[in-house]
Amino acid sequence: xxxxxxxxxxxxxxxxxxxxxxxxxxxxxxxxxxxxxxxxxxxxxxxxxxxxxxxxxxxxxxxxxxxxxxxxxxxxxxxxxxxxxxxxxxxxxxxxxxxxxxxxxxxxxxxxxxxxxxxxxxxxxxxxxxxxxxxxxxxxxxxxxxxxxxxxxxxxxxxxxxxxxxxxxxxxxxxxxxxxxxxxxxxxxxxxxxxxxxxxxxxxxxxxxxxxxxxxxxxxxxxxxxxxxxxxxxxxxxxxxxxxxxxxxxxxxxxxxxxxxxxxxxxxxxxxxxxxxxxxxxxxxxxxxxxxxxxxxxxxxxxxxxxxxxxxxxxxxxxxxxxxxxxxxxxxxxxxxxxxxxxxxxxxxxxxxxxxxxxxxxxxxxxxxxxxxxxxxxxxxxxxxxxxxxxxxxxxxxxxxxxxxxxxxxxxxxxxxxxxxxxxxxxxxxxxxxxxxxxxxxxxxxxxx
Numbered sequence: 099x100x101x102x103x104x105x106x107x108x109x110x111x112x113x114x115x116x117x118x119x120x121x122x123x124x125x126x127x128x129x130x131x132x133x134x135x136x137x138x139x140x141x142x143x144x145x146x147x148x149x150x151x152x153x154x155x156x157x158x159x160x161x162x163x164x165x166x167x168x169x170x171x172x173x174x175x176x177x178x179x180x181x182x183x184x185x186x187x188x189x190x191x192x193x194x195x196x197x198x199x200x201x202x203x204x205x206x207x208x209x210x211x212x213x214x215x216x217x218x219x220x221x222x223x224x225x226x227x228x229x230x231x232x233x234x235x236x237x238x239x240x241x242x243x244x245x246x247x248x249x250x251x252x253x254x255x256x257x258x259x260x261x262x263x264x265x266x267x268x269x270x271x272x273x274x275x276x277x278x279x280x281x282x283x284x285x286x287x288x289x290x291x292x293x294x295x296x297x298x299x300x301x302x303x304x305x306x307x308x309x310x311x312x313x314x315x316x317x318x319x320x321x322x323x324x325x326x327x328x329x330x331x332x333x334x335x336x337x338x339x340x341x342x343x344x345x346x347x348x349x350x351x352x353x354x355x356x357x358x359x360x361x362x363x364x365x366x367x368x369x370x371x372x373x374x375x376x377x378x379x380x381x382x383x384x385x386x387x388x389x390x391x392x393x394x395x396x397x398x399x400x401x402x403x404x405x406x407x408x409x410x411x412x413x414x415x416x417x418x419x420x421x422x423x424x425x426x427x428x429x430x431x432x433x434x435x436x437x438x439x440x441x442x443x444x445x446x447x448x449x450x451x452x453x454x455x456x457x458x459x460x461x462x463x464x465x466x467x468x469x470x471x472x473x474x475x476x477x478x479x480x481x482x483x484x485x486x487x488x489x490x491x492x493x494x495x496x497x498x499x500x501x502x503x504x505x506x507x508x509x510x511x512x513x514x515x516x517x518x519x520x521x522x523x524x525x526x527x528x529x530x531x532x533x534x535x536x537x538x539x540x541x542x543x544x545x546x547x
Contacts, residue, residue: 102126103221106145108136108167109183110154114208118149121210122217133167140171140178146224147179147217150200152191165195172199172480176443177227179220183208199443199480230519244286246279247430249516250420251545256283256412263410264290269362271347271407272385274414277464280385281345283414288341293381296340301333304346312354313370316361322371334367337380347407348388348399355400362406382407417459417466421509422516424454424466431470432482444474446482453484455513508543511536515545 105125107118115129128143130136132154140148148171152164168180179201184192192203201220204213243257263270264287272280281300288298306314317332334342344350350358361367362382366375384407393399417424428446436444446454450473459465473486510529518524526536539545 103147104128104143104145105217105221106130106136106139106143106148108148108150108154110151114151117208117210118213122214125217125221133163133170136167137170137174140174144175145178147181147220149181149183149213149217151183152195153183153185153206164191165198168195168200169198172443173440177224179224181213181216181220197479197481226521226524230521230524244282244284244289246282246286247427248420248423249426249520250415250423250512252415253420253423256414257286259410259412260287261290263287263412265292266410267292267381268409269382269384269407270410270412271390272383272412272414273390274385274387275416275462276387277462278414278416279463280414281343283412284341284343284383284385287383288343288381291341291381293340297337298341298343299333299337300343300345302345304349308351308354311350312357315354316357316367316369318370319372322369326371329369332367332369334361334378334380335376338378339380341381341383344382344384346386346388347384348386348390348393352398352400355403359400359403359406362403417462422512424457424459425451425513425516427463427466428454428470431467432474435471435474439474441474444477444480444482447484449484450482450487450489451517453487453489457489504543507539508545511539511543511545 103125105122105127107115107127107129108131109115109118109129110131112131115131119127119129126143128139128145130139136148136150139145150164150168150171152168154163154167164182168182171178171180176199180195180199182192182195182200182203183206184195184203185206189205192200192205195203201223202216204216243260246253246257248254248257260270260283270284270287272283274280284300285298288294301314303311313330313332315332315334317330317335318326320326320329361378364375365379366377368375390399390404390408394401394404417427428451432444432446454466461468469487469489470482472488473482477483477486511525514525514528517528522533522536526533529536531539
């Protein structure tokens with residue numbers, strides 16, 4: 099990555115072009131006099147900062163070129179810091195430009211010294227944000243399992259456990275609320291195991307009627323029942339040499355639990371209508387949001403099957419139990435969906451970040467992604483607000499005073515780390531404390547950026 103500070107000046111007045119070109123030292127300066135030249139220069143030089151005259155002459159159709167140029171630049175390179183110039187008394191245009199994504203503005207006639215300070219600050223902020231992104235990418239790269247994105251110690255512990263058990267050929271039971279990423283973790287386990295060259299086959303036991311579930315799992319022979327016009331392999335056979343993920347295992351009916359238990363004990367299956375035992379080498383990973391221990395106690399789930407499936411039990415924390423992850427994930431979702439819709443450059447407003455932190459997320463990551471995707475579609479302008487996300491107040495914290503204080507400290511630090519994308523100086527600034535104080539608190543609570 100280059101350290102060159104590239105500045106583009108978009109100005110149609112030749113006299114002002116010369117004045118601005120020679121006003122700055124230490125920058126690689128390019129000049130453009132119209133929208134077409136500005137866009138071509140942005141593509142060629144990728145400037146970190148652009149000064150843009152909103153009063154560029156309109157095109158032949160009468161469309162104002164200033165705003166159109168700004169939007170085109172942000173579409174090409176959303177992290178560009180654009181400093182717009184407006185005529186004396188035209189504050190409304192400058193404010194509109196800020197709403198559409200401009201970083202700052204200055205009024206004409208130009209005060210070179212004042213504009214120089216604004217440009218210098220823009221370069222400084224751009225460099226800080228770029229460093230934050232690099233830090234965040236390094237952290238995220240270390241915390242991804244099967245595409246799982248997290249920086250929370252609670253989820254990092256889960257991913258480390260799964261990485262540890264992946265090479266061992268044991269059955270794993272994932273317990274967690276709906277939307278916490280159970281299938282994502284199951285796929286990560288498969289990819290980290292010696293069976294990764296085999297198939298990963300997933301089936302949601304709650305989504306298939308009881309009468310069809312046995313056929314889906316074990317397959318059937320031709321003529322076994324009306325409509326069985328050919329012999330069909332079940333999911334267990336399809337996953338031979340790989341991994342079978344049984345989501346919502348708690349919804350499997352008792353009669354089928356017996357047949358599943360026999361497979362786990364003997365590693366053979368019989369298709370419906372078949373007479374031949376077929377050996378199958380398939381690893382089983384299960385998941386459920388139900389209280390499986392209570393089901394065993396109520397005899398609605400077989401105890402012997404439970405112990406076969408639960409050689410390793412991994413409990414997945416809800417999004418509410420992962421402070422800081424909501425903001426981290428929300429930013430990733432917004433970037434993905436805005437880019438897919440051709441609306442790059444959208445950002446969360448401060449009130450949206452506060453609302454994301456405070457919300458309880460009963461639907462977990464699935465709810466978060468749905469809200470962010472909807473907001474990316476419906477929001478006006480470049481900034482997504484709490485209203486766009488349709489979020490209310492968060493839940494209450496713990497009652498015990500000591501526990502409440504510690505939870506508040508931990509939560510506030512994690513939320514600030516997420517907001518600042520791991521940058522210590524930015525985190526300390528958000529919390530209103532010094533860097534040494536922040537380091538002491540992080541050490542006391544065993545927190546990492």
